Amino acid sequence: MRILVANVNTTQSMTDSIAAQAAAAAAPGTEIVGLTPRFGADSCEGNFESYLAAIAVMDKVLSYPEPYDAVVQAGYGEHGREGLQELLDVPVVDITEAAASTAMFLGHKYSVVTTLDRAVPLIEDRLKLAGLDARCASVRASGMAVLELEEHPDRAVEAIVEQAERAVRDDKAEVIVLGCGGMAGLDEQIRRRCGVPVVDGVAAAVTIAESLVRLGLSTSKVRTYAAPRPKTVVGWPLLAEATAAR
Amino acid sequence: MRILVANVNTTQSMTDSIAAQAAAAAAPGTEIVGLTPRFGADSCEGNFESYLAAIAVMDKVLSYPEPYDAVVQAGYGEHGREGLQELLDVPVVDITEAAASTAMFLGHKYSVVTTLDRAVPLIEDRLKLAGLDARCASVRASGMAVLELEEHPDRAVEAIVEQAERAVRDDKAEVIVLGCGGMAGLDEQIRRRCGVPVVDGVAAAVTIAESLVRLGLSTSKVRTYAAPRPKTVVGWPLLAEATAAR
Amino acid sequence: MRILVANVNTTQSMTDSIAAQAAAAAAPGTEIVGLTPRFGADSCEGNFESYLAAIAVMDKVLSYPEPYDAVVQAGYGEHGREGLQELLDVPVVDITEAAASTAMFLGHKYSVVTTLDRAVPLIEDRLKLAGLDARCASVRASGMAVLELEEHPDRAVEAIVEQAERAVRDDKAEVIVLGCGGMAGLDEQIRRRCGVPVVDGVAAAVTIAESLVRLGLSTSKVRTYAAPRPKTVVGWPLLAEATAAR
């Protein structure tokens, strides 16, 4: 089984770390392929960057030349999953939803700890649309920007632990969700520090994608995620000319 | 006052009709500028096309060379408004929200009549995120594709009236919202046929944009819609090279 | 175009200030007529007073002898808008709803800052019924009684700013709504102090009323707001005899 794990930003080292986290979670026999978009921001921390990432991920996945069994979109709180579902016949799993869905099997309420405060409303909106917000105690910002997570892993752990502890104590969370693809790999440390289960979205998404494939389940095509109707689409794929030259 | 009214698809005739509807609703002294995206689908009827439109509208608005006072995004149920709000300092008004917000001043419940069934969940999701769904009695599909509205205006009116009447009778709607930018101009006929107020999103959005400008109000920049943080964005604007040659 | 702006209490100076705020927001050519009820409390700060105001506003508007195009009910969180909508054919805009609806175009969440703590549940209830509460971060009381706003404008600004700042910091509001007709005119100062858009309900309501008139839209009469059925109403208008003698 081959699963494409699409980073939402253009930072290759983050793709590598996400892919490594995915591979660690995958079953034997699952091949993980990390994808980096051909365009977009080096980190996604807002709506413009997220919308651009949505298209960039679709562009990248569509241009992947080999067969694959499922796609994981590895951006926490990002746009675009619905578009991928329309374009593909294989299952598409977003890490925001995968993590929330997994956390709900582990405790009465969960909290998300993410990067910057400005990302909080995006995540809240994604969870609301996904119908996975009823048991979300809070979405909290650690104050660490996406790229700082890589640069300062120790500070990141401290900042995330602090918010996780508040979530458990004040918001009554019983499970912590790591709200950024770039936090992949920190779960074990934070779990030890906080004493509650910690869910990493990439790992959760990979196992869900594997399960869907194994059960022979994929996106329903009867309505919302039916393939796009045949029509004229100007300038798509977007960077055809530009990328041809690279 | 100059208001940019951005069509979400690449069909120029639809831009023209939307701009005309906008101009008819505008106050004396308001200049309406219709914009057609440089790339994307000739009609938006799903998530992929909608996400592409989100970026295409941002691309087009950002490349507009003159000053302006507000932007109306004229796609019903489409993505992207939040991105524009980050990128711009002037007010951004989405017709989905403008129409719903206006309808709520006119009756206890409103229904949206849109194009194809597959657009219904997108619209429902937009209204839910906007927090404007509590008094939405239903979102109903007329079965007319976006481009058919222009080609067969008579059939369009019939199909919309049929759903509007059901919405009033069965769903207890007291106001009808036209759920497609391409329905601009049909409101008067449908109002006569159905006996309830009919809200066109483009007209509603223009008056709201005008009001915000007049009241000196624009998007809050303290959190969700703060300007994007400075960072490396590869390949943006998207079609720079390609469009340079066109 | 003539818009009646009905104060909900019997304090003429408050009517004057509300009318001035309305006039400042109105388009050229719009005539604003401030109305003071013939009976009721000199300030509305609770349910009894609000219910009395509901009837007093209907009484006053119905006795207005000239034609008019729309009515603004200028009490924040007060009862009665639905009754006016039944009795009139022109649009009726409540400032509670106008301000909330406007605020939602400006930020992800808004908070209301009102007068006394006891008014908070009334406002929350009005927003819930209006279906405009989903993006309301909080309703906060400044502790200033309605009539103190006029007497102590400086203390009022301080008290409102304090709550507005807490709303932005703690409740994650991105927009502040002034939750009292008597706060008309304070918006600009508070905006400067808080750094977020500040919406005054009277100004918002006037522009919405103007827009509805210009778009030819008015209250739907098919169900909830149909004209009252013909029947015997004892003692209405209420103060006919009493007021005849005044």
Add this chain to the structure above:
Amino acid sequence: MRILVANVNTTQSMTDSIAAQAAAAAAPGTEIVGLTPRFGADSCEGNFESYLAAIAVMDKVLSYPEPYDAVVQAGYGEHGREGLQELLDVPVVDITEAAASTAMFLGHKYSVVTTLDRAVPLIEDRLKLAGLDARCASVRASGMAVLELEEHPDRAVEAIVEQAERAVRDDKAEVIVLGCGGMAGLDEQIRRRCGVPVVDGVAAAVTIAESLVRLGLSTSKVRTYAAPRPKTVVGWPLLAEATAAR
């Protein structure tokens, strides 16, 4: 124990029938006093009439010269209960809420069958504000106007039974609430016909009022329902002069 049961309209025969229903439900030793407002509509079937009734009931109750232990407001879906709660120290029970609250002890979902279609949104709004709507399967209109219930009791039963049966079959109601004070006395017939418990709001409200009195419980005065602040109220009581002469 003396309980005032306030009719919301000015039809004395309806007051009599409501008081009789209340007396039949009351415990031995409870005295029921029916009150008819001094002004207002002969039947309440909309917002204007309901708001007028709100004030008329407060006016009437306040002018009641003897001591009493509780007040039942006997209008289904009407305004005003909150005002009475402010003005009085004894418990105030609204029949809309009493019936819903009682029905919820009897089945998983309940439906309300009321008079005219235009009353449905008022009732829905009252239940929503009361927080008693989550298990309301539907509010259905029988099409019988309030005064027709008295004139044509047989037709009323048929019309109510028809809607009650639909509520049970289609909406999955397990309990029927009679949604009009004027339906007092029909519960037994409808119960026999429909095979589900039928709750009459007047009877339910009387037993709840009795229980509150017996338990020594009354309205909390710490916030929402604190007594009105001392202030100038012009023209209250409303019909002092007029009624003095009657």
Add this chain to the structure above:
Amino acid sequence: MRILVANVNTTQSMTDSIAAQAAAAAAPGTEIVGLTPRFGADSCEGNFESYLAAIAVMDKVLSYPEPYDAVVQAGYGEHGREGLQELLDVPVVDITEAAASTAMFLGHKYSVVTTLDRAVPLIEDRLKLAGLDARCASVRASGMAVLELEEHPDRAVEAIVEQAERAVRDDKAEVIVLGCGGMAGLDEQIRRRCGVPVVDGVAAAVTIAESLVRLGLSTSKVRTYAAPRPKTVVGWPLLAEATAAR
């Protein structure tokens, strides 16, 4: 009228105190019978114990040899009420719901003060299912275990008062509900200390049960609470052999 009041745990002294509280609230002529389950925990403070109590209460009530008119299940936030409703034809009233329902007649919002923190989610879940959570300001834990309430009544009052005061001040509760059957009898003290109405679930449930009986109302049998279908049930009643030997 005879009402069975079923304790959910096996501590006889608690049954006695609950029965005494019930008797104090009952009308003259109502006989209260306290029941102690034949098996289960000596106090219920979690899901396992609560599920066991659910079955133990059904077991005990079914084995009660005399006729009775209603059953009160006297465990706050416990499971099982729905099962009793299926098995019995008389009304079944759970104290969690009785207290919430009663509190809602007394103030705009209520809070529950219960025993241990771990009981909070159970109570929240019960209120959500009952559709009685919309006006619940908070469920707060006093930190007192169930059996400590009896042992240390003074400390219990202090701990409950502390949380009640926070609920009123911080959560804007206007009524306090005592969230444990073992708090029966503390209401008067806490009311004096907190200045808001305090509702004891046992007392509330008894008066509701009496009212239902007097009104001739009982559980609807058309769907959710229809009697169990005839089928083979192994090992029921559960302790037949064991208890035969006692």
Add this chain to the structure above:
Amino acid sequence: MRILVANVNTTQSMTDSIAAQAAAAAAPGTEIVGLTPRFGADSCEGNFESYLAAIAVMDKVLSYPEPYDAVVQAGYGEHGREGLQELLDVPVVDITEAAASTAMFLGHKYSVVTTLDRAVPLIEDRLKLAGLDARCASVRASGMAVLELEEHPDRAVEAIVEQAERAVRDDKAEVIVLGCGGMAGLDEQIRRRCGVPVVDGVAAAVTIAESLVRLGLSTSKVRTYAAPRPKTVVGWPLLAEATAAR
């Protein structure tokens, strides 16, 4: 890895079929152990039976003598999962929640098709508590009793297909969930007939349990699902004496 799959009723053939379905979904190396409760109903179709099953499943799982890695509770819409989570340290997955959670990755809305109408409210309540109801389009009854599913598999398929088709057409479901452990094995046929993904809860639960184990995740023990406090529990395990003799 060993997963206990606990049937909720005492029908051994149903345990066998559930275990077979579980085994078919399990990864290589996962051992499935089917458990049949020692007491309870031969089929669960209501609250009494479900509560009894809750305890019977806990009793059975606790008496399982070998080590295991996770437990699947294989009753759709049944009580008890929370109790197991308290008693065990390994993950517990309920098929109601597993199926809903899985369906939400496959389409915008899902519907459940279950057995008898009386089971519908139980399932709706379970989904509401689980916070997985927001995207549930409907819960529909096929009219087939649990044991009829085995006896008349052909009729079962027809009855389920009919409701599934209605769910897709009328309720806009895009995915069907089989709402009974006894439907295990029918998914493929129904999928072929209905053209939408069909989720079997047992299969879904097994893959989720496997994933949790593989990710090293289990129930949070900090609050709701902490182990029961040490206390006296009379008569537990319930059938000790009785079963000793069997």
